Each structure stands twice: as C-alpha cells, then as structure tokens.
Amino acid sequence: MGAESRCRQDTLALRRQLIGSSCKLFFSEDPLKIVRAKGQYMYDENGREYLDCIGNVAHVGHCHPDVVNAAHEHNQVLNTNSRFLHDNLVDYAKRISDTLPKKLCTFYFLNSGSEANDLALRLARQYTKHEDVIVFDHAYHGHLTSLIDISPYKFKNLDGQKEWVHVAPLPDTYRGMYREDHEDSATAYANDVKKIIDQAHEKGRKIAAFFAESLPSVGGQIIPPVGYFQKAAQHVRKAGGIFVADEIQVGFGRVGKCFWAFQLQGEDFVPDIVTMGKPIGNGHPMSCVATTKEIAEAFAATGVEYFNTFGGNPVSCAIGMKVLDVIEKEHLQAHATEVGNFLMELLNRQKSQHPIIGDIRGVGLFIGVDLIKDQEKRTPATAEAEYLIARLKNECILLSTDGPGRNVLKFKPPMCFNMKDAQFVVEKIDKILTGKTCQTDKGCF
Known part of the structure; x- marks a missing residue:
C-alpha cells in the first residue's frame, strides 16, 4: 500500500510503532x-x-506560491554551505538589518530557534565572562540540553532548576503579582529582577543574560507592561549582563504595528541579542541571531571558528528574502x-x-x-x-x-x-x- 492511499488509522499505527512516544500529536485522542x-x-x-x-x-500562509517558487528555483541552481561567497547571504543579512535598530548589525544564520537560542547563550557567556541566566517563569526557549536548563516550562518536570538559573515572575498583569490595577506594574516586575540579581550576588554568582520572550507565548500569551524591558535591562546591564529578546514565535510583523515585538516597549529599548526562527522561513528550517559588533568580536576572540553546515545556505536565504517580500507586498x-x-x-x-x-x-x-x-x-x-x-x-x-x-x-x-x-x-x-x-x-x- 502506498503512503498516498494509506488510511489514517494505518498511519497512526505506524507512527506509534516507529516514532518516539514523547513526540506528541495535536488532538491525541483523535488526531x-x-x-x-x-x-x-x-x-x-x-x-x-x-x-x-x-x-x-x-x-x-501555507505553501505560499512565491516562497515555494523561490525554493524551487534556487534548488535548481545551488545549495551549498556558507563557506563559499554568495550574494544571497549578505543580501538577506542586509534585509534583516534594515528592520532592526542600528546597533544590531551582525548576524549568524542557523536552522532552528533552538540553535539560535543556544548560540545566544554562548555569545552572552563569552562576552560577559559570567554564567548565570535569568528567565521568566514558565518560559520555553528550545529543546537542546542547554535550553531545557533555562526553560522552566520543561525543567520543572525533569531535573529541576540549576544553580545558575534564576526565575523571574511572568510580567502578567491579569493573574500575576502586580495586576491591571497596580500603579506601576512595569517597575514592580522589574524590581523583582533586581532582587533576583542582588540575591545571586550574595551567593557570589554573576549574571550573563536575561533571556525574555518579547511576548511570552507558552506562558499564556502575555503582553508585558510597557517600560518593563527597559527597567529590567537596566538592572541586568548594571550587573554586567546583557538582554536577549527571543522573537522566535512573535517576530516578522505578527504584532502589526511593529516588525519586532520587542519594539512594542518603545523606541528607547534595544536588546543586545535578538533570536529569530519559526516564521522566518515560512516552514523552511532556518533561524537567525542578530547582535552587536562588540558581542560578535568577543565571540570571535576565542579563536574558535563558528560554523554551521546548512545555516545561511543560498536556498534558505532566497526563501527568507521572499518571505520579507511577501510581508511587504501583501x-x-x-x-x-x-x-x-x-x-x-x-x-x-x-x-x-x-x-x-x-x-x-x-x-x-x-x-x-x-x-x-x-x-x-x-x-x-x-x-x-x-x-x-x-x-x-x-x-x-x-x-x-x-x-x-x-x-x-x-x-x-x-x-x-x-x-x-x-x-x-x-x-x-x-x-x-x-x-x-x-x-x-x-x-x-
């Protein structure tokens, strides 16, 4: 029997036989x-x-014809790694650069949001020479071992919280500690971040980064109060750390009024690193990390090459540019x-x-x-x-x-x-x- 004529129950039986049971289905009782x-x-x-x-x-949109055609056309010409010069890589980096604040001008291309956040963690630690990370409660930043460690959504059900991980309250003004009737919930939630930093310092620990989903999704579709990121970032930077904005679920114009969700906080807020994934390729596996020259140079100063076999390949970049074209054209x-x-x-x-x-x-x-x-x-x-x-x-x-x-x-x-x-x-x-x-x-x- 060919796959095209296989009934749903037979497909389900084969999946249960061949695919790890932890890989869950939507609507598992009746997928x-x-x-x-x-x-x-x-x-x-x-x-x-x-x-x-x-x-x-x-x-x-699923199977958008412009994106599908871009992939098909470039697949017929060249698909190789980024160790060869190719215009698609630099052209796409320039296109992404035009959407971001000027200081975020250096890019790394990868294959998934998890890879992007893992690299962001490495960049933060190399630049700051610190280890510890602050994250939101119930945050999820990816499925790699390094990211499970900074994802309370996952680690609470596994090995628990590492000593170098610090969990900040979700800035949820509906069911959080500081709600819609609070006089200044942004400052109140940011002060909790400062308390976490102070407690870490008392234990001799130093903060490398605050990882924050620009709009916490797994946490319950949370809209942080305006000004919170600025105030929290001020405390983190004063402690020698940097701010990582995870845009993997919410970037590329989803919020409408801004291209990036972190921009909802105001023009005066600029993260030190932005990570991108999911929508970037409209289903094609690609992702990106944007950061400053200073952070990138500190990473290069180790003398250890960063190389990603498929990240930034010509086909991926052609697809990425076409997604940007469609967002603009439509x-x-x-x-x-x-x-x-x-x-x-x-x-x-x-x-x-x-x-x-x-x-x-x-x-x-x-x-x-x-x-x-x-x-x-x-x-x-x-x-x-x-x-x-x-x-x-x-x-x-x-x-x-x-x-x-x-x-x-x-x-x-x-x-x-x-x-x-x-x-x-x-x-x-x-x-x-x-x-x-x-x-x-x-x-x-």
Missing part, C-alpha cells in the same frame, strides 16, 4: 491526518478543510493590525456574554483568551478549555491552549487570516459556549 495546506487552511485525507489558528510557522503588518483588532473586538463582545471568558489580551495576530472558573479568583478553566478546543476541531477550526493552567486559547494564525475567518471562529466559540452545538448534555457550558 488529524493532514495531507495538504494552502493559505490559512489545512486539508485532511478526505479533503475536509480546517481553519488553522495555530500555525505561526507558515507565517505568510501589507501583512497592516493586515495583522486590522484583523487582530477586529478579532479582539468580536471576542470582547463574547466576554460580556460568557463569564468563563476572564481576559482577552493581544496585539496584531497574537491573541490570548484566558478562560476562568471564577471571576474573582480567576481560577484557570483547564478542563473547559480542553473541551472547547476539541469541539472547535469538530467545527473545522484548529486552535490550541497554553499557559501554566493550560486554559488560555492562543491565536497565532498565518498572517493571511482574514475578517471572515475571525467572524467564523468567534461565531463557533459563541455557539459552543452557549451549548447550541452540544450533541449531549455532557460538557456543555
């Missing part, structure tokens, strides 16, 4: 077999169409703002009708819906969120949850997600929450 995709839609083996609200990797930043605002407006109307919706937060096409059991205590509605996700799948909508309580619906669709899609999703959510589409009484809200 989908997806055979093709286009734009914001995915199709199963029966041709059924699903609206993808998860896919922040297919940034400009005005996807403005589109993200317009559609994101519309989706937020629709969701906020639902909030007034359904007490289970505690908070709606987001910017551009990065939006979280925090489901709660109790308006006062804001207790995470974990089971209800799981139920809603399963019901939406039955309605041909693919959405996922995250956050410490696994209760936050997270919207990060391809950037071509449109007004009609937003209306469709919210109408289905409304019907499920009011029980109009329930097959039985079990599980209805």
Whole structure:
C-alpha cells in the first residue's frame, strides 16, 4: 500500500510503532491526518478543510506560491554551505538589518530557534565572562540540553532548576503579582529582577543574560507592561549582563504595528541579542541571531571558528528574502493590525456574554483568551478549555491552549487570516459556549 492511499488509522499505527512516544500529536485522542495546506487552511485525507489558528510557522500562509517558487528555483541552481561567497547571504543579512535598530548589525544564520537560542547563550557567556541566566517563569526557549536548563516550562518536570538559573515572575498583569490595577506594574516586575540579581550576588554568582520572550507565548500569551524591558535591562546591564529578546514565535510583523515585538516597549529599548526562527522561513528550517559588533568580536576572540553546515545556505536565504517580500507586498503588518483588532473586538463582545471568558489580551495576530472558573479568583478553566478546543476541531477550526493552567486559547494564525475567518471562529466559540452545538448534555457550558 502506498503512503498516498494509506488510511489514517494505518498511519497512526505506524507512527506509534516507529516514532518516539514523547513526540506528541495535536488532538491525541483523535488526531488529524493532514495531507495538504494552502493559505490559512489545512486539508485532511478526505479533503475536509480546517481553519488553522495555530500555525505561526507558515507565517505568510501555507505553501505560499512565491516562497515555494523561490525554493524551487534556487534548488535548481545551488545549495551549498556558507563557506563559499554568495550574494544571497549578505543580501538577506542586509534585509534583516534594515528592520532592526542600528546597533544590531551582525548576524549568524542557523536552522532552528533552538540553535539560535543556544548560540545566544554562548555569545552572552563569552562576552560577559559570567554564567548565570535569568528567565521568566514558565518560559520555553528550545529543546537542546542547554535550553531545557533555562526553560522552566520543561525543567520543572525533569531535573529541576540549576544553580545558575534564576526565575523571574511572568510580567502578567491579569493573574500575576502586580495586576491591571497596580500603579506601576512595569517597575514592580522589574524590581523583582533586581532582587533576583542582588540575591545571586550574595551567593557570589554573576549574571550573563536575561533571556525574555518579547511576548511570552507558552506562558499564556502575555503582553508585558510597557517600560518593563527597559527597567529590567537596566538592572541586568548594571550587573554586567546583557538582554536577549527571543522573537522566535512573535517576530516578522505578527504584532502589526511593529516588525519586532520587542519594539512594542518603545523606541528607547534595544536588546543586545535578538533570536529569530519559526516564521522566518515560512516552514523552511532556518533561524537567525542578530547582535552587536562588540558581542560578535568577543565571540570571535576565542579563536574558535563558528560554523554551521546548512545555516545561511543560498536556498534558505532566497526563501527568507521572499518571505520579507511577501510581508511587504501583501501589507501583512497592516493586515495583522486590522484583523487582530477586529478579532479582539468580536471576542470582547463574547466576554460580556460568557463569564468563563476572564481576559482577552493581544496585539496584531497574537491573541490570548484566558478562560476562568471564577471571576474573582480567576481560577484557570483547564478542563473547559480542553473541551472547547476539541469541539472547535469538530467545527473545522484548529486552535490550541497554553499557559501554566493550560486554559488560555492562543491565536497565532498565518498572517493571511482574514475578517471572515475571525467572524467564523468567534461565531463557533459563541455557539459552543452557549451549548447550541452540544450533541449531549455532557460538557456543555
């Protein structure tokens, strides 16, 4: 039997036989077999169409013809490593440079977000000569051993926290320590970073870097208060450390008003390192680290060459440039703002009708819906969120949850997600929450 005619259950049986069981599937109780995709839609083996609200990797749309053609055309000419001169590498670096603050002018190209964050860790330690790292609670920075160590989302369930890792509170103004009614939550959360630094110094430890997702996603689609990064970075730099902005999930115009999510903090904030991945290649495996000349030169001063076999190859750079072309040609930043605002407006109307919706937060096409059991205590509605996700799948909508309580619906669709899609999703959510589409009484809200 050929793979093209294999039924879903046979594919699932082979996966269980051959693939590590820790490699989880979406909708594991009833997984989908997806055979093709286009734009914001995915199709199963029966041709059924699903609206993808998860896919922040297919940034400009699944199988975008311009990106596919760029890959195909350059694959026919040359694909080799970056130890040969090629214009695509420098042209792409220049294109990325034009989107960033001037001091972030040196680039390394790699294959995944995990590789990018691992290199950022090496750069930070070499430049500062320090070891310790500060991260957000519930942060996730990648699957390499070095990054599991700085990802509370993972290490809490493994070997625990290393002595050189320090965990700062999520700057969450909905369910964190300093909430929406606090007079200056940015300063309060930043002062907690200073306390962490002071405590580390008392133990004779020194800070190399603060790793921060510009918008914490796994943490629950968090929007840090404006000014927080500036104040936290001031404390970190005073201690001899640097600030690493992880843009792997939220960069490349997803937030609409800015090309990079860290820019939401204001023009006066510039990280020392920015890491990029996921949307950079629209599904093609590539990533990037941007940093300053000073940090790059300190890294080179070791005399140890940095070499990445596939990072920055001509095909990857051709794809990366085409993604930038599409973002510009199709005005996807403005589109993200317009559609994101519309989706937020629709969701906020639902909030007034359904007490289970505690908070709606987001910017551009990065939006979280925090489901709660109790308006006062804001207790995470974990089971209800799981139920809603399963019901939406039955309605041909693919959405996922995250956050410490696994209760936050997270919207990060391809950037071509449109007004009609937003209306469709919210109408289905409304019907499920009011029980109009329930097959039985079990599980209805």
